[in-house]
Amino acid sequence: MKPGKEFTEMTSRSVSSNMLYRPMRRIYVFQVPTRIFHWINVVSLMSLIVTGYIIGNPPALLQESEASQNYWFGINRFIHFGSAWIFTVNWIFRVFWAFIGANKWENWRNFLPLSKKQWKEAWEIIKLDVLMIKNDTHLSIGHNALAGFSYFIIFIVSLVMVFTGFALYAPMSESWFPQLFNWVIPLLGGDMFVRFIHHASMWIFIVFTIIHVHLVMYHDYVEGRGELSSIIGGWKFIEEDILENKNKSEEQNTENEDK
């Protein structure tokens, strides 16, 4: 193989489509904890976005009642705080999982573009899937490098939400955990600005979700490897010939590195 080729793992579909049928191999990519993390994250985040938006822009509901008769806004806030706890604990769990038990596609290394290989892969993805100046597919069994990095960014924004959220929550709480975030308020100069950041960052999640779900469906459609269902059942289906090519090129790659 030509140098550099191993990063792209290009495969020409038209060649293999001469075959009568194409054997696929089933690969177990996302284990149960990762999948559970993902869906708890989705549900708690949706709840946080809806209840958070309502906290920021309350609609005029039940205006004919007396204050003593109803508590819907308080309940809305309660759901926000409850979901916030779930969201936070779930992320803490995912970080642990990335370091202990995770397989090589769930490992923390997937999320940080630390190796040259990941940078090259990300650039390849931009050319293939964003700009579409190359007409081919790319095989990354787990997340591709660009997707992995986008999850790292959303992890950072989640940290911002957790830090600002618990800092705002601390004065309403007796529990020790929120008090750990007290220092955020003076750092950012007061509750007003903290709340502003908390509110504005919500939109990053909304924009991320729109793009993320679209790209998942895009990959599912273009590659036909079961991308969308991989986060439900854990499986992806990879063409055997492509997988073998990839393994070969990886072997070659490590041999080159050894020299």
Place this chain on the structure above:
Amino acid sequence: MENHPFGILEDLNTKKLTVYEEMKERGYSRRDFMKFCSTMAAFIGLSSSVVGQVANALETKRRPPVLWMHFQECTCCSESFIRTSHPIVADILLDKISLDYTETLQAASGHQAEKSLHDTMEESYGEYILMVEGSIPLANPGYCMIGGISSLEILKEAAAGAKAIIAWGSCASNGCVQSARPNPTKATPIHKIIKNKPIIKVPGCPPIGEVMAGVVVHLLAFDEIPELDNQGRPKAFYSRRVHDTCYRRPNYDAGLFVESWDDTNAKKGYCLYKLGCKGPVTYNACAVTKWNGGTSFPIQSGHGCIGCSENNFWDNGPLYKHLAEFPGFGIESNADKIGVFAAGAAAAGIAAHTIATNIRKRKLIDSNIEEGRKGME
């Protein structure tokens, strides 16, 4: 009082009387004095068992020398202070604490005043309490210059010998209105300039008179800095948000909001959150202590809190909107408008991407379809 932990204040100026002695001279009875002590103890948030301690301290201690400096400000703090509701509070604090130097209220002026200032600074170096009203304009030493000396120099000189500093009001605590973007005078609060002295921040525009009095009495009675929160404000007055003690709070929790200033909800006294009430992000004692001798406070009068005691409250406006303007995007921009725009752009982007996919990746998709068909044969 001899074995007071700090034991500094009593020997300052032997000619000076204790607070109680001065009150007696002014014709206040023992009963008035005790009432005053319990009122102040209550303001500071002490239990009634400590009233005796406060009384004892005021009976035995001599007044501490005080320098009250005015820099870039509007004097609303002084105005608030001299209007503390409890007549004895006002009286004792203004007459009994020796305000050895304060531009607004002192009789002396010019060189005489400067002399009094320097006398106090020398005589009681390390003992006096420096109270500062106003921020320091750093942009130009000529701004707010007094007697040919820049504010910065005056502050530094006065702070050097101070035992403690009280930063009165939002100006001295966080810069207040004059530090709002673009902050033309580079108005700077005290704690950013003086780093080596204990500073008590008493923010508010102005702070509540009783709160100011409470802070001073605490210093007098206990000879130590009151307990401060992580932003340097006395916990007794600034540990709770206006929202936490607001009497309209049940309406907030019930989702009953005033929608416009003249609607029936306003008449019914619903929560002012949607009209920009900053109570949920403002730490102050307004809803507890209230203003003008406990008469009322802004929310009780139908107007939301503007967050006057918070850092940068002016830049976190508009005052009548809940959500702040998005900096750099002009008036009428807020995070939600920009967010909706970004989400719309993302949606448009994915629509374009979907169309492009079906054109540019046609061959690939067709070969997938073909392969899939063959698989059924």
